[in-house]
Amino acid sequence: MSRWNMRRRSLLAGSAAGLTLVGTGLLPRLAAAQPVRGGTLRVSVDQAPSVLNPLLHRVNPEYMLGEMLYSGLTRLDTDMSAMPDLAESWVANDDLTEWTFTLRQGVTFHDGSALTANDVVATFNAILDEATGSPARRNVGPITEITAIDDHTVLFRTSGSYADLPVAVAYTDAKIVPASILANDFDSLNQQAVGTGPFQLVSYEPEREVVVERNPNYYDPARPYVDRVEMVIYPDITAEGSALISGDTDIMIRADPTDFDRLANSPGIDGLRTPSGQFLNIVLGCDVPPFNDPRVRQALALCIDRGALVDFVAEGYGTQGEDTPINSAYRYWADVGHREADIAQATSLMQEAGHGDGLDITLVASERPGTRAQMAVAIREMARPAGFNIEVQTMPHATYLDQVWRQGNFYVGFYNMQPSADAIFSLLYTSDAAWNETRWNNTDFDALVEAGRRTPDGPERAQIYAQAQELMFANVPTVIPVFFDLLGAKQAYVQDYARHPRGAVFNLDQVWLGDGAPSRD
Amino acid sequence: MSLSYLVKRIGFILFTLLAVSVIVFGITQVLPGDAAQMMLGENATDDALAAVRDRLGLDRPIWLQYWDWLSATLGGDFGTSLRTGLPVSEMMLPALQRSLLLALLAILLMLVLAVPMGIIAALRRGKPTDVVIGLGSYVGVSMPEFVTATVVLLLLANPVLGLFPATGYVPLTEDFWEGLHHLALPVLTVSVILIAHVSRMVRSEMIDVLHTDYVRAARMKGLTRRRVILRHALPNALLPAITIVALDVGYLLGGIIVVEEIFAFPGIGRQLIVAIQNRDLPAIQAGALIMAATYAIVNFLADLAYAALDRRIQYA
Numbered sequence: 001m002s003r004w005n006m007r008r009r010s011l012l013a014g015s016a017a018g019l020t021l022v023g024t025g026l027l028p029r030l031a032a033a034q035p036v037r038g039g040t041l042r043v044s045v046d047q048a049p050s051v052l053n054p055l056l057h058r059v060n061p062e063y064m065l066g067e068m069l070y071s072g073l074t075r076l077d078t079d080m081s082a083m084p085d086l087a088e089s090w091v092a093n094d095d096l097t098e099w100t101f102t103l104r105q106g107v108t109f110h111d112g113s114a115l116t117a118n119d120v121v122a123t124f125n126a127i128l129d130e131a132t133g134s135p136a137r138r139n140v141g142p143i144t145e146i147t148a149i150d151d152h153t154v155l156f157r158t159s160g161s162y163a164d165l166p167v168a169v170a171y172t173d174a175k176i177v178p179a180s181i182l183a184n185d186f187d188s189l190n191q192q193a194v195g196t197g198p199f200q201l202v203s204y205e206p207e208r209e210v211v212v213e214r215n216p217n218y219y220d221p222a223r224p225y226v227d228r229v230e231m232v233i234y235p236d237i238t239a240e241g242s243a244l245i246s247g248d249t250d251i252m253i254r255a256d257p258t259d260f261d262r263l264a265n266s267p268g269i270d271g272l273r274t275p276s277g278q279f280l281n282i283v284l285g286c287d288v289p290p291f292n293d294p295r296v297r298q299a300l301a302l303c304i305d306r307g308a309l310v311d312f313v314a315e316g317y318g319t320q321g322e323d324t325p326i327n328s329a330y331r332y333w334a335d336v337g338h339r340e341a342d343i344a345q346a347t348s349l350m351q352e353a354g355h356g357d358g359l360d361i362t363l364v365a366s367e368r369p370g371t372r373a374q375m376a377v378a379i380r381e382m383a384r385p386a387g388f389n390i391e392v393q394t395m396p397h398a399t400y401l402d403q404v405w406r407q408g409n410f411y412v413g414f415y416n417m418q419p420s421a422d423a424i425f426s427l428l429y430t431s432d433a434a435w436n437e438t439r440w441n442n443t444d445f446d447a448l449v450e451a452g453r454r455t456p457d458g459p460e461r462a463q464i465y466a467q468a469q470e471l472m473f474a475n476v477p478t479v480i481p482v483f484f485d486l487l488g489a490k491q492a493y494v495q496d497y498a499r500h501p502r503g504a505v506f507n508l509d510q511v512w513l514g515d516g517a518p519s520r521d
Numbered sequence: 522m523s524l525s526y527l528v529k530r531i532g533f534i535l536f537t538l539l540a541v542s543v544i545v546f547g548i549t550q551v552l553p554g555d556a557a558q559m560m561l562g563e564n565a566t567d568d569a570l571a572a573v574r575d576r577l578g579l580d581r582p583i584w585l586q587y588w589d590w591l592s593a594t595l596g597g598d599f600g601t602s603l604r605t606g607l608p609v610s611e612m613m614l615p616a617l618q619r620s621l622l623l624a625l626l627a628i629l630l631m632l633v634l635a636v637p638m639g640i641i642a643a644l645r646r647g648k649p650t651d652v653v654i655g656l657g658s659y660v661g662v663s664m665p666e667f668v669t670a671t672v673v674l675l676l677l678a679n680p681v682l683g684l685f686p687a688t689g690y691v692p693l694t695e696d697f698w699e700g701l702h703h704l705a706l707p708v709l710t711v712s713v714i715l716i717a718h719v720s721r722m723v724r725s726e727m728i729d730v731l732h733t734d735y736v737r738a739a740r741m742k743g744l745t746r747r748r749v750i751l752r753h754a755l756p757n758a759l760l761p762a763i764t765i766v767a768l769d770v771g772y773l774l775g776g777i778i779v780v781e782e783i784f785a786f787p788g789i790g791r792q793l794i795v796a797i798q799n800r801d802l803p804a805i806q807a808g809a810l811i812m813a814a815t816y817a818i819v820n821f822l823a824d825l826a827y828a829a830l831d832r833r834i835q836y837a
Contacts, residue, residue, distance in 0.1 A: 050604050050605050050799075051604070051605055051606060052606075053606060056560075056606075058560075129572075130568055130569050130571070130572030130573075131572040131573065131575060132572075132576075133560055133569060133572065133573035133576065135561070138569075187601075187606055190605060190606030190607055191606075191607060206605070207787035207791075208690065208787060234688065234689065234785070235688060236687060236688040236785050238687065239686065239687045239688045239689065239785075398552070398553055398554035398559065398798070398800070399553045399554065401554055401558055401559075402554040402558060403553060
């Protein structure tokens, strides 16, 4: 039986024994300086939120709102392990198919009603209902049944062993909303926020500014540290950077690689850089010619100068990929080796595969983000000497989603970091993956991923995931040459803010304003 | 002007709006992707798509969807945005107000600058002043607003000088001067073509009018030059400008879409672009109808004003 003992983080801060417990990612910084309460934090984002309903969030500014206004069962720590949120502790049966979560006592929603197990059950049922259209449906784990044991205990059953469930239910959209609202007036969540989060909604003007203020009844009396957060929307990222430099804003969530140096070198501004599992890839249709031949896939992988791509596509703010979706930002990353560009070997593989006279093929790249087309053009040039005659075709994102994505056999993909190795594998690369876009359908790989799900965290699990990564490295169902670092910037007086590797996690309730912060009354 | 004429004109406007709504509806059906697909994005599995289409009613026959939309709209309900889940009117009306403010300021700036420029050019015909104004307006007419916007941004909003904010919007009610500060560049960009266009118009009309018999008669009566120009020549020279301004409103609506996008101004044009990108049909319909209605109504008003100012014109 695996068991995690959870205590409130505020208790851990003062205790030396805290180091032995889970959730250590935040401890060293807390020990360094005592957070100060108060003040207004102005955070800028580069995109307007579209929806307020937390179950339907899809982009970072929305995730940020969901996180401030609502709580999940668990939260994702910076090392990608699960931390308690509304669930104080959890425990699984031996074969990891039944998980029991114990909820905090005395938590209330912003409207004053008490949080009970029924709210958790109703929320997860809504997420799993296809008609809701929640992006969380495929990401919260293979949940088959949720039952309220009593007011503060919830039992989750999964369709198979699933060691990652506590991490999976930390998914950005799995925010607990009141059962009564779900039953009667789901659409009202588009206009009001009734959550249990550290902040509550003051005003919502999605094209311009969203304001939240401290929830006085938050379950942790210590947090949040700031009284008020103003989320300012700047559709133009250059203007957004200027606003930070001039002191109008305190945190800029996302910075462009091209603008990062200017920001980081400005006085009083800290550049923030976190390696992440976000990647660009070349999706190969492994069930039809020419990419059903592993030699053609390996040949393409051998053409690529990965270091040059990191410089060209990520402006140097990234890391090289080795054709697996796992990099060092993940918990179970394994060093499977490095593939140097080798045109001679690529050419001979192409000859063996019967493409000695060259292979004419069209590579599709959506216009959003622009780096897709950038990478397509670079790959075209890198692969030409080995006999790939690639024609790059760009198209609007809507057309791409409709006609190419998950259907095409040669296109540029772009994916965010997932919370666990299992999440990214079973999203994209297993035979029964939600978006099995490569149609690799490798039974050895499926078996490894399945074994990973059954194995609790530990060396055995690491061994299984290392084998899965080696298999992808050797067999190349997709070419993953470049991972992006996540970039941002903040004023030096903003304390305890860093970009989370997952990208969609912000932890603004941990942030506090140190010496030198302007008063904004 | 007869009542039957008014009824006929209004009927024609309503028919135009109906036709616009049918065309917009038809076009959105042909576009690749739909709202469910854009909502789910890369989470769009086939079953999720089907479920969301069912929830939004996108799987019903097209004519039924159109009929539901039309009957609700006739009842004053523009529907709910597929993207935000908010009432479309709640999204569109504030955006429309901001766009109207932008358009009104542009027209105001145009009147203040274009009319004197036209008069001066006409009075100094062939002299250096005329040549400079003529050249300037020639350049102004020929530059599309995305070029003007880029030039304006480069000159007035570059990070070094930082004279004006490059993007954004502050309500005048919140901070009047900061609000004007944010409006300055979009207004300037939109009005450049208007100013150029109308000043050329005023100049040529003014030159014609200055050669008419009644202006010569007024001069020979011994009236001051000032009085002749402002009282006798100008009103007659301005009459054709009304038509031009009305037609320019059509341009203004198109120009505003581009300018709002470049300056990230949260007006109706930007709403429309976002709606189209997300295949948000109720919002697209409302945006297109508002634009079409504005154009139709402004032209109608121009015709009425024309008749009111020139008694010789009778509509039947």
